[in-house]
Amino acid sequence: MRKIQLLLSMLILAFTSNALAAEADASGFTRVIGQISTAVDSFFSNYLYGFVEIVFFSYPVAGTKFPLIVGWLLLAAIIFTLYFGFVQIRRARLAIDIVRGKYTDPDSKDEGEVSHFQALATALSGTVGLGNIAGVGVALAIGGPGATFWMILCGLLGMASKFCECTLGVKYRTILPSGAVSGGPMYYLRDGLAEIGLAGLGKVLAVGFALMCILGSFGGGNMFQANQAHSMLTYAFDVPAEYGLITGLVLATLVFSVIIGGMPSIASVTEKVVPWMAVIYVGMSVVVIGANLEQVGPAFSAIIDGAFTGAGVAGGFIGALIQGLKRATFSNEAGIGSAAIAHSAVKTKEPVTEGLVSLLEPFIDTVIICTMTALVITIAGLNTAPFDGAGLTGVTLTAASFTATSEIFKYALAIAVILFAFSTMISWSYYGLKAWTYLFGESKSTEILFKVIFCVFVVVGATIQFGAVIDFSDAAIFAMSIFNIIGLYLLMPIVKRELKLFIAKIDSGEVKKFD
Amino acid sequence: MNEAGNLYIDLQKNLIKDGPKFLSHTLIVKEHKAYLKPTISAMLFCVVYIVIGFFLISLASYVYYDSAKLDLAIFLGGFGIAIGTFGVSLIQPFLKNASFDKSTGLFENSSDRNVKLARIVSLQINNKVVLRKQALNYSCFELNMLTKSGRRINIINHNNLPQLTADAEKLADFLQVELSDHCRQIIL
Known part of the structure; x- marks a missing residue:
């Protein structure tokens, strides 16, 4: 606890020195907010950019800088795909049957059980969010239409990564005496690696992952969400960027009431509303694509051409590939380890069934929904070369592309973006809290401290402009994969054994299929 | 049993x-x-939603009278009504x-x-x-x-x-x- 206090005091001291320096000649609300924004941005630039540079350490490839972390994630997805024998293709039918409840005895369903379909719907509502809307906008603004191809590829390969991590998440979860379930990479890295005689390494990786998960929950799972929610309001209603403080305060208060109070109703409402917002978003995409059906062919041509030529993209096709892979990972979180935390709470006797269910997520999230967003953007034609992100980008590019078909879409999109941002913040507060309690123990004071800091970051995220903070958000989330994937490589034989055992049980009739 | x-x-x-x-x-x-x-804490959790709801409705009125932005006023007002109504529905079981x-x-x-x-x-x-x-x-x-x-x-x-x-x-x-x-x- 003393260590946390010391760390926090240092951070606050460093931040306030920036803020005070910036506030010296402040006059008026707009200027003050602008200066706070600059102060926050320079705080991240001055004190945390080293971290960003380490995570995104790049190596020159074909005249452009290729971040090794992107290669790390891609290589892992390829290795898992090969090692599990193309599980995402060969076991796709089985995964769909599990989701449809064909392996669940209709007469023996326990009270309160979370079915696999519910678990998938929940995980999807956590995954389908701003990554599909704002993330794709960023990918195409910087990587051109060709980035879409690489996103799809990353989504397909990432299915194997997600299968591996979610299986382990359930297998090594811990059930506390209170009945609360704790699971995720921290636990499978610690306990799984201890099982194979690598306890020391497991502890180091688990602590490293937990630290990065906390940073990720403040960055991509919080500030990015709040920031893009306010950007959407600015785009849709001309709300001045400086009024992000109000957006932030309203969002932070609502988040605070949920994560501090544990008020059941608001969480239930969010859980019910968000999947419908995802359905509405997909419906809007279908309408735009349907209304411009004749342009779908040319849009796919632009995607394929752009993927291999990289025309108009800094760094050519490598540039497109980097953006596609980065944004796909940010959206579907495969290999990052966060999904394993969410999936570990499912009620199942067979860990591998949850792994199989989870592998459908990157497919739905990235291959289907991100592609739909990319088609809408490409069809609208507002994203033109050179793709340097200087024009419309992020959520504003996506919103402008929808609005090109009908003005009404920007209002629906504004509601969807705010709800997605809110639900993602709730999900990531959970991931962050799990990592926080893993490091600092489960006590009321440590939990409340985390929750208060989390809510402060909501306000900060909505107040600041794009810049170093967003780089930090990206870096923190990608850094989680460094520790997670090392563990996945070492533990993948266990997952393979689980899969074989489950298939054998199906073949022998021990696990029955109910039609 | x-x-x-x-x-x-x-x-x-x-x-x-x-x-x-x-x-x-x-x-x-x-x-x-x-x-x-x-308890007071239970009431406070519910009141938060009612306060935010009223704040957004007030903000919507201000925005409409100050800048006549009807769409923003409807958006803020709509959210305000939804959140405020939610708060009222939450508080009812506690008042039973x-x-x-x-x-x-x-x-x-x-x-x-x-x-x-x-x-x-x-x-x-x-x-x-x-x-x-x-x-x-x-x-x-x-x-x-x-x-x-x-x-x-x-x-x-x-x-x-x-x-x-x-x-x-x-x-x-x-x-x-x-x-x-x-x-x-x-x-x-």
């Missing part, structure tokens, strides 16, 4: 799936009456006036039919784990009562076991009925 003729009642079964992660009510006994009083009145001989609350105190057979404490899909799971407890006709009614539902146990003992003493602990080990 109780068995009376053909009637089989599972006293271990919870009556409510959800429950708050805080102390929502305490039992107050005054002479011939025992009643539930909502559940009481056991010896002068009238009745148990009254806003959601169930009145029950004659003489028909209350026993009280039970039950436990459960509230499974949140995107948040920490937590333990929660119910104080339920059983009537002569086999009907079970929830009286208190929150996650503060010591307070719930104390209130249950107080109520059992007030009603002169048996109190039993039906908490069980829950394996998820």
